[in-house]
Amino acid sequence: MGKTLSEKVWDEHVVRSVEGEPDLLFIDLHLIHEVTSPQAFDGLRLAGRQVRRPDLTIATEDHNVPTVDWDKPIADPVSRAQVETLRTNCAEFGVRLHPLGDVEQGIVHVVGPQLGLTQPGMTIVCGDSHTATHGAFGAIAFGIGTSEVEHVLATQTLPQARPRTMAVTVNGSLPEGVTSKDLILYLITRTGTGGGQGYIVEYRGAAIEELSMEGRMTVCNMSIEWGAKAGLIAPDDVTFAYLKGRPEAPKGAEWDAAVEHWRSLRTDDDAEFDHEIVIDAAEVTPWVTWGTNPGQGAPLGGTVPAPGDFEEETDRVAAENALRYMDLAAGTPLREVHVDTVFVGSCTNGRIEDLRTAAAVIKGHKVADGTRMLVVPGSARVRLEAEAEGLDLVFKEAGAEWRGAGCSMCLGMNADTLSPGERSASTSNRNFEGRQGKGGRTHLVSVPVAAATAVRGTLSSPADLELVGSN
Amino acid sequence: MEKFTTHTGVGVPLRRSDVDTDQIIPAEYLKRVTRTGFEDGLFAAWRNDPAFVLNQPAYAAGSVLVAGPNFGTGSSREHAVWALQNYGFKAVLSPRFGDIFRGNSGKAGLLAGRVDEKVVQRLWDHLETNPGATVTVDLESRTVRAGDGPDAIEDSFDIDDYTRWRLLEGLDDIGITLGHENEITSYEAQRPSWKPVTQHAG
Ligand code: SF4
Numbered sequence: 105m106g107k108t109l110s111e112k113v114w115d116e117h118v119v120r121s122v123e124g125e126p127d128l129l130f131i132d133l134h135l136i137h138e139v140t141s142p143q144a145f146d147g148l149r150l151a152g153r154q155v156r157r158p159d160l161t162i163a164t165e166d167h168n169v170p171t172v173d174w175d176k177p178i179a180d181p182v183s184r185a186q187v188e189t190l191r192t193n194c195a196e197f198g199v200r201l202h203p204l205g206d207v208e209q210g211i212v213h214v215v216g217p218q219l220g221l222t223q224p225g226m227t228i229v230c231g232d233s234h235t236a237t238h239g240a241f242g243a244i245a246f247g248i249g250t251s252e253v254e255h256v257l258a259t260q261t262l263p264q265a266r267p268r269t270m271a272v273t274v275n276g277s278l279p280e281g282v283t284s285k286d287l288i289l290y291l292i293t294r295t296g297t298g299g300g301q302g303y304i305v306e307y308r309g310a311a312i313e314e315l316s317m318e319g320r321m322t323v324c325n326m327s328i329e330w331g332a333k334a335g336l337i338a339p340d341d342v343t344f345a346y347l348k349g350r351p352e353a354p355k356g357a358e359w360d361a362a363v364e365h366w367r368s369l370r371t372d373d374d375a376e377f378d379h380e381i382v383i384d385a386a387e388v389t390p391w392v393t394w395g396t397n398p399g400q401g402a403p404l405g406g407t408v409p410a411p412g413d414f415e416e417e418t419d420r421v422a423a424e425n426a427l428r429y430m431d432l433a434a435g436t437p438l439r440e441v442h443v444d445t446v447f448v449g450s451c452t453n454g455r456i457e458d459l460r461t462a463a464a465v466i467k468g469h470k471v472a473d474g475t476r477m478l479v480v481p482g483s484a485r486v487r488l489e490a491e492a493e494g495l496d497l498v499f500k501e502a503g504a505e506w507r508g509a510g511c512s513m514c515l516g517m518n519a520d521t522l523s524p525g526e527r528s529a530s531t532s533n534r535n536f537e538g539r540q541g542k543g544g545r546t547h548l549v550s551v552p553v554a555a556a557t558a559v560r561g562t563l564s565s566p567a568d569l570e571l572v573g574s575n
Numbered sequence: 576m577e578k579f580t581t582h583t584g585v586g587v588p589l590r591r592s593d594v595d596t597d598q599i600i601p602a603e604y605l606k607r608v609t610r611t612g613f614e615d616g617l618f619a620a621w622r623n624d625p626a627f628v629l630n631q632p633a634y635a636a637g638s639v640l641v642a643g644p645n646f647g648t649g650s651s652r653e654h655a656v657w658a659l660q661n662y663g664f665k666a667v668l669s670p671r672f673g674d675i676f677r678g679n680s681g682k683a684g685l686l687a688g689r690v691d692e693k694v695v696q697r698l699w700d701h702l703e704t705n706p707g708a709t710v711t712v713d714l715e716s717r718t719v720r721a722g723d724g725p726d727a728i729e730d731s732f733d734i735d736d737y738t739r740w741r742l743l744e745g746l747d748d749i750g751i752t753l754g755h756e757n758e759i760t761s762y763e764a765q766r767p768s769w770k771p772v773t774q775h776a777g
Contacts, residue, residue, distance in 0.1 A: 119755070119758050119759055119762045120755050120758045128752065128755060128758070128759075130759070130762050130763070130766075132770060132771075133771070133773075142608035142609065143608070143609065143610045143653075146608070146609045146610040146611070147610055150610060150611075151576075151747075151749070153749070156759075158773075158774060159772040159773055159774040160772060160773060161773060162773040182606045185606075185608055186608055189608040200773045200774055220771070221771050221773065223770075223771060226770070226771075249653075250653065251653060251682060251748070254749065255748055255749050255752065258749045258752075258753070259749060259752045259753060259759065260759065260763075261752055261759055263748070263752065352771045352772075352773070353771070354769040354771070358768065358769040359769070361767070361769055362767075362769040365767070
């Protein structure tokens with residue numbers, strides 16, 4: 105029997121395999137940020153250990169950094185302490201760091217791919233659940249806890265039980281105006297937030313192959329939101345074209361050798377998955393969440409559901425609680441839901457392609473009265489690229505705020521937060537209670553929906569903008 | 576990690592059940608960037624109460640905590656274990672532990688031994704009648720002992736074999752993996768040269 109893509113990548117990284125014990129996996133790339141690393145470094149220090157492979161480790165600052173006044177000291181003392189500790193630790197242990205102000209600083213999951221460090225067939229870990237993003241390149245990438253961060257720092261390996269495999273096949277093409285974000289929100293709504301539990305998921309099929317690398321990263325990024333251990337996509341010419349010429353991509357003969365190997369990283373025809381799901385891309389429409397987990401979603405053209413619509417008791421209770429928290433009445437058309445803040449950014453949708461899409465939608469329009477829009481590039485490099493293309497001007501002319509790179513409003517950890525009761529349309533990945541700030545209410549949306557929502561002030565798609573007209 | 580064979584220290588009777596990890600250390604104490612110093616957050620909600628056991632001088636130097644059932648349930652925070660260790664605890668005895676807490680304890684080198692509820696009762700009575708009395712936790716024989724004479728307490732405690740082995744050998748996960756260092760080195764030797772690195776010589 106043949107092997108699936110993830111089995112091939114897994115097998116290439118087994119350092120030691122013994123019956124009854126987890127496999128010991130070699131880790132090709134370890135990404136670090138300020139929040140989950142301090143105790144790991146301190147643990148090394150207490151035990152008198154070193155970082156085994158600083159040359160396979162890279163750090164950046166993202167969760168705690170301000171997106172305005174980033175040349176000034178960080179105001180919040182706890183955030184500042186974490187960032188400063190990362191700097192001291194990286195200096196002491198010889199780890200490459202891209203600090204705030206550096207051109208390669210940014211959200212850790214934007215930085216890896218943009219440097220060309222994220223490549224097919226790798227094992228990649230980070231003390232952050234959205235590490236799954238890197239799976240878009242055909243890598244096994246997953247989030248780990250702080251003790252595991254310490255383990256990887258000290259040994260460059262991780263003991264791991266082999267997960268089960270699942271295929272999600274998306275046949276056909278996504279309709280015009282429907283993005284990979286809609287696809288993944290649709291999938292999570294359909295399968296529930298536990299649908300991927302215990303699996304490494306391979307996304308495949310025509311609709312996946314048609315996606316850009318940015319679009320693929322958005323899908324893999326949210327694998328964790330339906331419970332999967334990791335999500336990955338077989339590398340192809342789109343992948344190679346994205347990688348070629350990036351600073352850390354192989355060059356010359358090494359490039360050819362790498363591509364030759366990467367082409368072998370496909371699920372064999374006779375391989376079997378432990379589970380399979382098939383989706384028809386034509387069914388996907390612009391999708392938004394109405395509740396407090398990413399599985400509580402509905403078509404933008406639909407209405408807020410009633411708890412009674414759900415068969416399972418637990419879903420009914422969850423819906424009831426969510427509607428109360430979100431202050432939504434069942435039956436309300438989603439297009440009529442007023443939004444206070446629109447956030448475009450995060451490791452889900454903060455890449456250059458996302459900013460281009462947002463700019464194309466908002467160009468010639470104004471952000472609605474009573475609504476604010478934050479546009480936050482995923483990395484400093486994305487910011488510079490966008491500015492070189494004049495996207496920042498498009499946003500500013502529309503009345504949006506153009507910020508510096510970081511996680512920003514994706515999570516309520518830095519200065520960018522929602523106030524209690526404030527409602528957002530957000531291109532990020534989590535709509536949990538309080539995720540964007542205590543009492544904040546989050547609707548997860550795609551980039552075009554976010555931009556159109558900013559213009560109309562209610563959840564909208566670009567198609568609705570014809571009604572507004574441009575100025 | 577230090578080897579644990581047997582430990583004798585002041586026993587602290589914590590007459591409470593269902594002490595979850597938020598009670599062991601509240602979230603507001605988790606902002607620290609070190610693995611040390613968490614002792615000030617330990618049982619924070621109770622530390623202002625002069626009657627709380629750790630505020631009584633006889634128990635202040637305690638190193639063996641004797642708690643009611645369901646100790647360490649709730650959030651997975653490893654800080655709960657660190658807080659106990661930073662305070663000076665070497666062992667916690669309870670009739671039942673939260674699973675994740677028990678796992679985290681074994682990994683960090685804090686002995687979490689399951690003892691019979693009746694034994695916990697007797698230990699509580701003994702430690703309250705004799706403040707500052709010691710408890711011996713013998714991992715080799717898996718026994719807990721306190722007091723002497725006709726009222727002496729001696730009973731067995733439960734700990735899984737794997738965790739016991741790790742504690743006896745003083746091996747944390749990293750130590751165990753580093754025991755396979757040759758295999759890691761030979762794996763590294765055969766990695767393709769085109770795999771990326773973050774640092775370049777010269
Ligand atoms: S952007 Fe959000 S999800 Fe991504 S790493 Fe930052 S906080 Fe996590």
